[in-house]
Amino acid sequence: MTGKEPITSDSLSKDNSTENQKLTTTTSSNGMEKINATVLKTSIEGIPLLTQDNYTHWRRRVINLLDLIDMKISVTTDDGILSDADNKLIKSILVSKLESSVQANVINATNENNAKLIWTSITQFFASDESSNKARVFRSFLSTPFTPNDIAGFITTMKTFKTRLIEVGWSLPADSIGHLVMDKFPASLDNIANVITHTGKEITLDTVVDHLRLHAHNLESRAIGNGTKSDPITLFTDSSRRCKRNAHNTLSSHSESNCWMLHPELQPAKKDSANKTEATNTKT
Secondary structure, three states, rough: OOOOOOOOHHHHHHHHHHHHHHHHHHHHEEEEEEEHHHHHHHHHHHHOOOOOOOOHHHHHHHHHHHHOOOOHHHHHOOOOOOOOHHHHHHHHHHOOEEOOHHHHHHOOOOOOHHHHHHHHHHHHHHOOHHHHHHHHHHHHHHHOOOOOOOOHHHHHHHHHHHHHHOOOOOOOHHHHHHHHHHHHOOHHHHHHHHHOOOOOOOOHHHHHHHHHHHHHHHHHHHOOOOOOOHHHHHOOOOOOOOOOOEOOOOOOOOOHOOOOOOHHHEEEEEEEHHHHHHHHHHHH
């Protein structure tokens, strides 16, 4: 007796099955690692540089990444614990996603090597309800100008500011932000402001945004000819409510279907100037 089990067809089959199982497991694992690496790379690249104006958007992207790699609790809670390797990874990601001016405000000698402290510092700087931070966010909101050539971007910025104001502890009446946003309109948008004011609805940010989106849509769909691409704000914002050639002014008193600028064939025929000329010649 050698103590070794005899080699049989069953044992060979069992060995082959075990090897196949190991190979399958390894292959699946490698495939999963490749998928995770791709998703991780996409998530990191999707995080913008943190500036003074995009904290809410930036935070959502970072939280999404932390959740993906199962480190959300470890980083964002006081009781969370990070290994040295995880700390280096998160610290590297956070610092690489800070604009230089922001980095100067949130990174210091005390926290520069600690991912959790860096996260806390960022949160306190942007979302603290301390009076100084509330004032900073509010001043930033007030100083942000209207961008006539990027109405969609302006809308996004205003909605982001609304979220930030709430985050830092501002509790404003529903119509306050709407009025403050309307105050940013240039004189050329007085007609739009008047329409919003006389809608009979509460002038919330959503109300203002709805009218701005409609205005932007009109600019986009009717933008033909001079004064529409280089200076689109002038298309429908004249002090008069006149339409322009090939463009119906939604503030005019007539409907689009009856607009002479869109349907010149509807315009009443003018008197024949030739008859006037002939009559004049006859008198002379």
